[in-house]
Amino acid sequence: xxxxxxxxxxxxxxxxxxxxxxxxxxxxxxxxxxxxxxxxxxxxxxxxxxxxxxxxxxxxxxxxxxxxxxxxxxxxxxxxxxxxxxxxxxxxxxxxxxxxxxxxxxxxxxxxxxxxxxxxxxxxxxxxxxxxxxxxxxxxxxxxxxxxxxxxxxxxxxxxxxxxxxxxxxxxxxxxxxxxxxxxxxxxxxxxxxxxxxxxxxxxxxxxxxxxxxxxxxxxxxxxxxxxxxxxxxxxxxxxxxxxxxxxxxxxxxxxxxxxxxxxxxxxxxxxxxxxxxxxxxxxxxxxxxxxxxxxxxxxxxxxxxxxxxxxxxxxxxxxxxxxxxxxxxxxxxxxxxxxxxxxxxxxxxxxxxxxxxxxxxxxxxxxxxxxxxxxxxxxxxxxxxxxxxxxxxxxxxxxxxxxxxxxxxxxxxxxxxxxxxxxxxxxxxxxxxxxxxxxxxxxxxxxxxxxxxxxxxxxx
Numbered sequence: 001x002x003x004x005x006x007x008x009x010x011x012x013x014x015x016x017x018x019x020x021x022x023x024x025x026x027x028x029x030x031x032x033x034x035x036x037x038x039x040x041x042x043x044x045x046x047x048x049x050x051x052x053x054x055x056x057x058x059x060x061x062x063x064x065x066x067x068x069x070x071x072x073x074x075x076x077x078x079x080x081x082x083x084x085x086x087x088x089x090x091x092x093x094x095x096x097x098x099x100x101x102x103x104x105x106x107x108x109x110x111x112x113x114x115x116x117x118x119x120x121x122x123x124x125x126x127x128x129x130x131x132x133x134x135x136x137x138x139x140x141x142x143x144x145x146x147x148x149x150x151x152x153x154x155x156x157x158x159x160x161x162x163x164x165x166x167x168x169x170x171x172x173x174x175x176x177x178x179x180x181x182x183x184x185x186x187x188x189x190x191x192x193x194x195x196x197x198x199x200x201x202x203x204x205x206x207x208x209x210x211x212x213x214x215x216x217x218x219x220x221x222x223x224x225x226x227x228x229x230x231x232x233x234x235x236x237x238x239x240x241x242x243x244x245x246x247x248x249x250x251x252x253x254x255x256x257x258x259x260x261x262x263x264x265x266x267x268x269x270x271x272x273x274x275x276x277x278x279x280x281x282x283x284x285x286x287x288x289x290x291x292x293x294x295x296x297x298x299x300x301x302x303x304x305x306x307x308x309x310x311x312x313x314x315x316x317x318x319x320x321x322x323x324x325x326x327x328x329x330x331x332x333x334x335x336x337x338x339x340x341x342x343x344x345x346x347x348x349x350x351x352x353x354x355x356x357x358x359x360x361x362x363x364x365x366x367x368x369x370x371x372x373x374x375x376x377x378x379x380x381x382x383x384x385x386x387x388x389x390x391x392x393x394x395x396x397x398x399x400x401x402x403x404x405x406x407x408x409x410x411x412x413x414x415x416x417x418x419x420x421x422x423x424x425x426x427x428x429x430x431x432x433x434x435x436x437x438x439x440x441x442x443x444x445x446x447x448x449x450x451x452x453x454x455x456x457x458x459x460x461x
Contacts, residue, residue: 033062040073049077068099072108079111084118091115151417158413159446162395165411173203180204189216193251197285200320201355218249219267230254230269239269250282253302264288266302273304281317285337289315289323299323299339308339319352322376332360334378343378351391357381357410359389359397373397373412382412390425396445398423398432405434407447416447431457 026034040055056074060066066074075090091112099105176199183191192212199205219230219238229241230249245257253264256275263275264283273280273290281289287299287307297315299307314326322334322342333345334353347360348369353376361371362384371389372382388400395410399418406418423443424433431442431450442450442457449460 029062029064033059036062037070037073044073044077047080049080052077066093066097068094068097068104071097072104075108075111075115079115084115084122087111087115088119151414155414158409158411158415161411161413162409162446165395176202176204180208183208184211187215197321218252219254221246221248221254228256230267238267239265247282250284251286251302253283253288255280255282255288262290264304272302273300281315285318285321285323287318287323287337289317297325310339316350316352319354320356320376322353324350324352334358342376343374351389354391354393355395355410357392357397359391361389371399380412381410382408393426394430394445396426398425407432407443407445415445416443429457 036055036059040052040059043049043052043055053074056070056077059070071090071093075087075094078084078087078090091108094108095112099108179199180195183195189212192208192215195202195208196205196212199208202208217233219232222229222231222237222241224237224241227241228243228246229237230239230246232238243256243258244260245255245262247255249267252267253272254266255262256265256271257263258275260278261275262277262280263271264273264280265271273288277290278293278295279291283302286301289297290300291297295313297312298310299315301307310325312325313328313330314332316324318337321337324332325335325341325345326332327345329345330348331345332347332350333341334343334350336342346362348363349361351359356376357373359371359373361369364370364384370384371386372380372384373389374380386399386401387403390398392410396407396415397410398405399408401418404418405420405423407415407423409415420434420436422433422435426432426445431444431452434441434443434449441460442452444450450457451460452458
């Protein structure tokens with residue numbers, strides 16, 4: 001609105017800041033208020049609405065009250081600033097004052113109607129938004145409670161399943177003991193070795209290995225003049241110290257190397273596999289992995305014969321009767337001791353089988369690598385939902401999800417939530433060190449928290 005038009009509209013009303021009084025009749029306050037008002041009018045005309053409001057406030061302060069002219073300009077300024085609630089307040093002040101129903105009154109009536117509609121609309125939207133937020137909060141709280149209840153049920157069911165499995169494992173232990181006692185009666189190296197193959201994670205496998213090593217001790221690796229050789233239990237040199245590298249004997253074979261090339265010797269010192277290979281694994285389940293200079297991998301037995309004509313891009317030593325192999329598409333699967341592919345090559349990374357379970361990873365649709373677990377049949381026991389997955393240790397594995405660690409059981413069920421910053425392997429006493437929010441606690445295999453003081457464990461929950 002142009003300044004002269006606005007002045008015309010605002011000149012009506014005898015009580016409007018005494019503008020129709022002579023200059024001699026104006027008080028000092030009236031004069032100062034008029035100056036502030038005229039400055040406000042200038043600011044409004046130039047679109048400086050916030051400045052206009054400041055001068056209008058000063059005019060009111062000088063007068064000690066408001067009047068229709070000031071409240072009119074205030075309403076227009078607040079409306080221009082889209083402060084509709086403040087514009088509505090100014091309109092109420094205007095209509096509560098004695099006003100002349102002229103053109104200014106007509107404009108103010110239209111403004112008041114429009115502002116009331118806008119404020120009502122805003123208030124309704126605000127009420128609707130608050131109601132929506134309250135409803136969403138209630139739904140979120142209800143969903144959280146339901147999820148917590150579901151999670152508690154899952155944890156309880158997993159604990160019940162582990163308790164039932166403990167009963168079954170007790171029977172398995174008794175059966176294993178009967179087999180082991182038969183092995184002790186046979187008292188042959190072959191019988192002990194077969195027992196170790198059959199019960200790789202058994203209760204008595206450590207005892208079987210100890211008894212076998214005592215009864216049929218392997219040669220011991222020694223270092224003489226910066227070269228490795230082997231001596232018997234009387235410390236007599238059986239295999240001359242001539243190798244740059246030598247491993248301990250495994251299944252009667254030792255991995256040795258000269259000038260960066262690997263092969264195998266038996267306990268008589270005979271080089272069964274010539275030292276021609278870039279790398280080699282120890283023997284396990286009667287087989288070892290060799291890698292040629294072209295990085296192709298294959299398996300050989302204790303006579304140096306290849307398992308078959310299959311050549312892999314990578315391969316790992318046998319564990320629990322299965323070995324990981326990588327195909328030409330750089331995907332891993334598993335073969336058995338006969339060379340049969342029993343788990344298809346479809347995984348990006350794999351570990352070794354432990355307790356009948358192996359951690360594997362896949363590239364998901366979002367491009368991220370996710371970890372999970374499968375059994376010896378290749379069937380998943382968990383979803384591919386973890387950032388990382390460790391090997392099982394006495395029926396328990398540590399997993400990482402959303403940057404936090406937790407424990408799962410061999411059925412894929414949760415033992416704890418993934419809520420820890422770190423979880424170690426279980427120690428010989430059956431506890432794993434865990435860190436959470438800067439505090440150290442110990443977890444048992446049921447996820448119960450313990451503290452350690454003076455060498456003793458104290459239950460926390």
